[in-house]
Amino acid sequence: MVDLARGQISRGHRVGLIADSGTGGSRADDIFAELLPQLALGLSRIPMSRLTGPQDLPAVWHVSRRSRRSAADVVHGHGAKGGAYARLAVAGRRALRAYTPHGGSLHFGRDTLAGKIYLATETLLMRRGGLYLFESAYSAEMFRAKIGEPRGLVRVVHNGVSAAEFAPVALAADASDLLFLGEFRLLKGIDILADALALLARGGRRVTATFVGDGPDGAVLRATIERHGLQASIRIMPPMPARRAMALGRIMVVPSRAESLPYVVLEAAASGKPLIAARVGGIPEIYGPLSDALVSPHSHEALAEAIGRTLDNPATAADLAQKLQQRVAAGFSLDSMVDGVLDCYRLALDPDRVKNARR
DSSP, X not given: OHHHHHHHHHTTOXXXXXXXXXXXXXXXXXXXXXXGGGOXXXXXXXXXXXXXXXXXXXXXXXXXXXXXXHTOSEEEEEHHHHHHHHHHSOXXXXXXXXXXXOSGGGGOOTTSHXXXXXXXXXXXXXXXXXXXXXXXXXXXXXXHHHTOOOSSEXXXXXOOBOGGGGSOOOOOTXXXXXXXESOOOGGGTHHHHHHHHHHHHHTTOOOOEEEEOOXXXXXXXXXXXXXXXXXXXXXXXXXXXXXXXXXXXXXXXXXXXXXXXXXXXXXXXXHTOOEEEBSOTXXXXXXXXXXXXXXXXXXXXXXXXXXXXXXXXHHHHHHHHHHHHHHHHHHOBHHHHHHHHHHHHHHHTXXXXXXXXXX
C-alpha cells in the first residue's frame, strides 16, 4: 500500500490513507510519519479488528466521512476488512469502490461456520464493488470459485518491487543457514519449518535458522522449538525492514500453507538471495518456468529434503536465484504495478469503456 501510494503521488495524484491503528508497531509509525507530508488527503489510523462485529460500524462511518470530505474519485480497500469498509462506505456519488484481496476471506472454505460467514459477506458485498484488482491470477480464480463472478471490472495487477530492491544484501557475520521473515501465524507455516529442522536434527544434521517477525501464533512457535529441543539452533528476532532481516540468513524459506502473491518472495528474489518456497497461491506465477523448484506444501518432510538439497548444492541454488532475479526484474516492477492500478482506475471510472472491456 505504501509503495502504491508513493507511486501515485509521484505521478501527480492526491492520495490519502486510512490504516489500522493496532498493527505494525513502531515500524508502521515511522513509515507513516515519513509519508504523511506527502499525503494531500491526509492519514488516519483507526481500529480494524480481524473479527467482524459492531466494532466495524465506527470504522465504516469514518471511511465514509473521509471519502466524502476529500471528494475522492476512488476508495480502494486492501484486504478483506479494508475491502469491506471501502464497499460499505457511503462515499461521493461518483466515487469508484475498488477492492484488492490479500488472502483474507479467500483462505476460508464453506466447511466451517467462520468460512460460511466470511464468504457469504463477500457475496453480499459484490453488489457494492466497481473494480476488483487481484494481486495474482490465483486469487482471481479462488474468488470466482468460492464467492462468484464480481459485478464490476476485474483485472490482475501483480505486486512489484522497486529498483533499489535489486541491490545485493551483505550477510551479517552471524548469519544463520535459513531465514523466515513474516507474520508468526500457522498459515505461514512456521510450525512446518520448525518440524523440518527437527527432522534434519534427528538425522544428524544441525541447521540454524532465524525467525524474524511477530504474530498471534508466536507462542506456538516457541513451544514447538522447545518441544524439539532446537533452542540452540533457532533464534527469534522482532519485526524489522526486509532488507535488514535478509542479512540474518543465507537462504530465505517461505513454508506457507496459503499465500496470494507474497512480497517476501519478490523481495528475496530481487536481491538474488537463494529461496525455498512452497507451491501455494500465486507463488508459481512468480516462478513461472522455474516452478519445478517449488516445494510441496503442508509437508515438513518435503521441506526438510529441499533444505538439505539446497545446502548441499550452493552453486545450483545460486543459479536458480539468478534466474529468478531476472524473471522478477522483467515482470514484477513497481512501476508496472503502479501504472497498472492507475490504468484500471481510469478504465473503471469510464462506464462506456467498462461495458466494452467486459464484452
